[in-house]
Amino acid sequence: xxxxxxxxxxxxxxxxxxxxxxxxxxxxxxxxxxxxxxxxxxxxxxxxxxxxxxxxxxxxxxxxxxxxxxxxxxxxxxxxxxxxxxxxxxxxxxxxxxxxxxxxxxxxxxxxx
Amino acid sequence: xxxxxxxxxxxxxxxxxxxxxxxxxxxxxxxxxxxxxxxxxxxxxxxxxxxxxxxxxxxxxxxxxxxxxxxxxxxxxxxxxxxxxxxxxxxxxxxxxxxxxxxxxxxxxxxxxx
Numbered sequence: 001x002x003x004x005x006x007x008x009x010x011x012x013x014x015x016x017x018x019x020x021x022x023x024x025x026x027x028x029x030x031x032x033x034x035x036x037x038x039x040x041x042x043x044x045x046x047x048x049x050x051x052x053x054x055x056x057x058x059x060x061x062x063x064x065x066x067x068x069x070x071x072x073x074x075x076x077x078x079x080x081x082x083x084x085x086x087x088x089x090x091x092x093x094x095x096x097x098x099x100x101x102x103x104x105x106x107x108x109x110x111x112x113x
Numbered sequence: 114x115x116x117x118x119x120x121x122x123x124x125x126x127x128x129x130x131x132x133x134x135x136x137x138x139x140x141x142x143x144x145x146x147x148x149x150x151x152x153x154x155x156x157x158x159x160x161x162x163x164x165x166x167x168x169x170x171x172x173x174x175x176x177x178x179x180x181x182x183x184x185x186x187x188x189x190x191x192x193x194x195x196x197x198x199x200x201x202x203x204x205x206x207x208x209x210x211x212x213x214x215x216x217x218x219x220x221x222x223x224x225x226x227x
Contacts (some may be wrong), residue, residue, distance in 0.1 A: 004155075006155075009153075033213050035215065037218075039190075043201070043220065043221050044217075044218060044219075044220050044221070045203065045205075045216075045218035047215040047217075050213060052213065089155065091155060095213070095214075099174075100158055100161065100171060101146075101158065101216060102158075103148075103153060103155040103156040103157075105153055105155040105156055106155050109139065113160055
């Protein structure tokens with residue numbers, strides 16, 4: 001069965017701390033894509049990153065970085081030097097053979113000023 | 114471009130009433146979908162469409178109907194509203210069908226069924 005697990009329901013950190021959001025997935029497919037979306041307090045969903053199953057290279061974009069490890073079926077997201085604007089709910093998602101997007105339950109991140 | 118638009122933003126219904134949530138996109142995207150977001154459950158796919166005239170069921174389709182007569186519009190109909198349908202509904206679109214496409218989401222409709 002295809003599944004995305006975000007075990008951390010809520011995380012709070014003090015501003016400027018680093019924080020890692022965990023994402024573990026299950027799929028039998030060899031070709032799949034992983035995504036992260038951000039949902040700020042305003043409610044809209046914003047695309048952050050996409051990764052395909054054949055590319056395990058880590059990615060960095062400013063203060064954001066993503067670590068994809070097929071060996072542990074994980075696609076973790078790290079925010080370095082967190083800021084109050086990073087406060088949001090973050091969703092990890094998996095797209096596989098039937099082309100439907102399966103979301104995790106989300107992690108609510110609160111950055112304390 | 115307006116992107117993906119949804120109306121209304123908020124709606125309160127009584128049990129048994131019917132209504133249609135509107136969704137439109139101006140990006141000429143082939144793929145459109147509806148999700149519901151409930152606390153602790155993430156987003157779950159209700160229905161999706163890979164092009165005009167083609168729709169299919171997602172994970173939680175019961176109680177909802179969709180149609181896709183044009184590329185731009187993908188309305189979601191609640192046939193007989195139930196309290197279990199209280200949720201936030203998001204419409205999304207992507208360029209075409211495929212594993213790799215990012216989804217563009219609308220602002221959401223918050224629905225309460227009394």
